[in-house]
Amino acid sequence: EPEVTQTPSHQVTQMGQEVILRCVPISNHLYFYWYRQILGQKVEFLVSFYNNEISEKSEIFDDQFSVERPDGSNFTLKIRSTKLEDSAMYFCASRPPQGNTIYFGEGSWLTVV
Amino acid sequence: SQQGEEDPQALSIQEGENATMNCSYKTSINNLQWYRQNSGRGLVHLILIRSNEREKHSGRLRVTLDTSKKSSSLLITASRAADTASYFCATVHSGGSNYKLTFGKGTLLTVNP
Numbered sequence: 001e002p003e004v005t006q007t008p009s010h011q012v013t014q015m016g017q018e019v020i021l022r023c024v025p026i027s028n029h030l031y032f033y034w035y036r037q038i039l040g041q042k043v044e045f046l047v048s049f050y051n052n053e054i055s056e057k058s059e060i061f062d063d064q065f066s067v068e069r070p071d072g073s074n075f076t077l078k079i080r081s082t083k084l085e086d087s088a089m090y091f092c093a094s095r096p097p098q099g100n101t102i103y104f105g106e107g108s109w110l111t112v113v
Numbered sequence: 114s115q116q117g118e119e120d121p122q123a124l125s126i127q128e129g130e131n132a133t134m135n136c137s138y139k140t141s142i143n144n145l146q147w148y149r150q151n152s153g154r155g156l157v158h159l160i161l162i163r164s165n166e167r168e169k170h171s172g173r174l175r176v177t178l179d180t181s182k183k184s185s186s187l188l189i190t191a192s193r194a195a196d197t198a199s200y201f202c203a204t205v206h207s208g209g210s211n212y213k214l215t216f217g218k219g220t221l222l223t224v225n226p
Contacts, residue, residue, distance in 0.1 A: 031212065033213065033214075035214075035216075041218075042201070042216050042217065042218045042219060043156065043201065043203075043214075043216040044216070045213050045214065045215065045216075048210070048211075048212070048213050050210050055210040055211065056210070056211050056213060089153075091155065091156060093156075095212070100143075100144055100146075100161055100163075100205070100212075101146065101158050101161055102146070102158070102213075102214055103158060104148075104155050104156040104157075104158075105155055106154060106155035107154070107155050109153075
């Protein structure tokens, strides 16, 4: 069964460093998302992406964050200068063109030290 | 916030018993989806119920939706130890390019063998 794949599964980075989290959405999907989950808390929406542009972003998604679909398969989340509070599990998700279900990847654990 | 609370926050039952988890929301929805998350893992989609549906079944899962009370419940029948996980409801309030999930805080279900 097709699935959303994310790399890396876990990354430790120094505060102030740039991080890129990578995702390969399900191949025929057109809507892409990033969510995050701070340990022990609920899953929070960061950004949605369609037709090569951001559809919607939350207050969390400030100027330190950016997304890109550099080619036909990858969807990346970049954090320019990481802060301690960016430590969280980051989930990529995608949705098919005519579907209502959003499918999530296994997540990337980001630890900022 | 468009999302309310789930209750209970934690539920511990014996194998074979039924587990019921509830979810409330604040504003009208397009659909409501339930997800499962094993500790430290990704979000697995369980079931979707549309705003014009009242009940839906999938295997041992039964979901109800009461739009007048802005609430939903997830019933897992004949629970198994492998059902131990966190269960989240997530609501969709808008369609088109603003289609996204808003998650509740989740219920941690422990099924004791």
